[in-house]
Amino acid sequence: MTMHTGGKEMLLQREQRVVFQGDSVTDTGRDRDDFFGLGNGYPAIVSGTIGSLFPEMRIEFLNRGVGGDRVKDLKNRWKEDCLDLSPDWVSILVGINDCWRLYDSNDRTEPALFESNYRYLLQSAAARGASLIVMEPFYLPVYREMEMWTEDLGPKIQIIRRLAREFKAVYVPLDGIFAEAATKREPSFWAEDGIHPTPEGHSLIARHWLKALGVL
Template sequence: MLAPSLGAGPVGFTNLAVSGAQTRDVLERQLPAALALRPDLVSVVVGVNDTLRRTFDIRDVAARLDRVYAACAGQGAVLLTACLPDPGAMLGLPGPLARPLARRQRAVNTVVHALSDQYGAVHLHACEGDWIGDRAMWSADRLHPGEPGHRQLAVRFHALLAEHGLAAGPAPSPEPGSPAPTRWASLRWLATAGTGWVARRCTDLLPQLLSLAAGELCHHARGTGVRLDLRASAAVSAALAALSTGERRPGAT
């Protein structure tokens, strides 16, 4: 959607994204393939899937993103990045389940903000706005944009690129080019692919998330919930500090 709007001449586009990819997948699999193409622009929008795993560690996420951004910028590519909405809120989870995921996503967004500034990325603040709450913008899983949502992202990225003198063509159309999926199609997806996703998260994330939710309830009862926020903020600060000192963790290689 965005590629034809970047310039008057032909623009090549390669999509290396894979559903369910985490920062490790981007670093180990997608980055080498992207660098081999010698791209002028690279979109690196990732992080939500990391927050939905029991292995989530903001220091590992930060270290991987730092390596990805550095490699792309080092090759002269313009980086496109975005901070993303809270998955717990998008899924409509109850507060005790949603708040731990919200802290994780805020942590990822803070790291993305910091690294985007460091590497001069064209950054889209996509975690807020009226469009986030519009169900028509999202696919059946409520985590990935549908065509209208992708078009909104393309329009907003185009505006930012134009401000930087990097988009000479007209803005993409925000209007969908195909009909929205029917309710039956959405239900069929939820009953097939959606069921598999839920099953995987039940064996991976859910046990840990229930434990985190129990902690939320205990802190709420004692009026000490702010401690969880402070702990998460301290973890982000430590993750960014580790990058500035060149410290690497085994899980981030």
């Protein structure tokens, strides 16, 4: 059954399973002992919104974000925490820690390795028949020293955009979305430390995720 919302076709179908993957921005304190634990961020907002609007569709959401993860960490746990869950959709938001570790630990993730690992995530999920949702990593320069981060993150975002096109993923350009939002309120309103979203920041992510999937 295809649902239409406001003249748009919703991409999600009845009784599908969506797996959210990523780092702490996705993790948001989820209960590891609860198979269906969503945490208190954008995955919970997405699930609650769709469940309230379309309860009859019985769409299932799983959160497997892990705080601190880089792309290589997702790759290491990808089989257990993604492929073995038989998702119909895989939603990925990762990459900020690949940038951050350069500036807080002098631990660089080279672009070629970043691309290779990210490609593995998309390729292996697509090979299992999953549809893909790719979200840009983002940050807001709450502190002056963060202004230089774009030198490392910018090329990685370009890699993600290129891979999203190649794998025909639904794409959510969060870096630009947050940059625009920061023209309306101070950056810390959206992400207190520039990285981890506030409730308003998580709502912003959820709203654009839902728009990209044709829900709103």
